[in-house]
Amino acid sequence: MSMLKLPTLGIISGASRGIGRAIAIELAKKVDPASTFYLTARSMESLEETAHVIKRDVDKKLDVRCVSIDMSDERSVSGFNKSMFSNAGDISRFSHAVLVHNAGSVGIIDKKARELHDISAIQNYFFFNMTAPITLTSAFLQHLANNHSKLRKTVVQITSLSVTAPQKSMHLYCTGKAGREIFFRVMALEEPDVKILSYDPGLVNTDLYTGLQSSTDTEMRMLAKNLSGQPFFLSPQQSAETLCNVLEEEKYESGSIVRAYEVMNIDVGAFLNQG
Secondary structure (H helix, E strand, O other), rough: OOOOOOOOEEEEOOOOOHHHHHHHHHHHHOOOOOOOOEEEOHHHHHHHHHHHHHHHHHHOOEEEEEEEOOOOHHHHHHHHHHOOOOOOOOOOHEEEEEEOOOOOOOOOOOHHHHHHHOOOHHHHHHHHHHHHHHHHHHHHHHHHHOOOOOEEEEEEOOOOOOOOOOOOOOHHHHHHHHHHHHHHHHHHHHOOOEEEEEEOOEEEEOHHHHHHHHOOHHHHHHHHOOOOOOOOOOOOOOOOOOHHHHHHOOOOOOOOEEEEEHOOOOOOOHHOOOO
């Protein structure tokens, strides 16, 4: 039985490109046509392109709404948190609500850890990658509690192997991912009626890995460069399909981590340990 083929109210952050766009498209293929998606990111033009692909390739009747939000700006995040679902109408018509935290950034990687002295830059990084998703989740659950407490609720946050495998120059990224992961593990204990999943998408061909070529660490630059052409260097679609299959089967324990490579039976250990 599919756990996704339901009228669904969804929010996907960072849906303008890469994994976020792919998740929005693949999730749209799984849900009931009477669903409503809120796609968020900074670029309205790119969000509208995602919406166009969904309507062209999946279902032109699906209600897809694009919301431009700067996740690094407190006023922008607070505004969305307050107005969330204000134009969604009666949400009791939905059976499932899904929030996907994909938006994120790699942070400062052209400096070593001992060189991080810009307080504002560090605070901005953690606002974008921790404060914003934490408050968005809180608002999401509060709006649902106020309007339709019996709705099935699922929260997905994109994590990384970097939580437990530190890499040179990835200091803020590793810290932010670790903080988010433990936060949602705590929430899973506190909210037994919410299914929470930390999903590691694997090494995916996105701007994040292109950006790693500016790392201060030679090994990290070489790893990023050598990914091209590797059979385990996934496309956004491959990783998004895997996530949606996991959500559809819903065999995971709330608060747990599911890694794309484990689901797909792919071993990348030798590559990651090279050098």
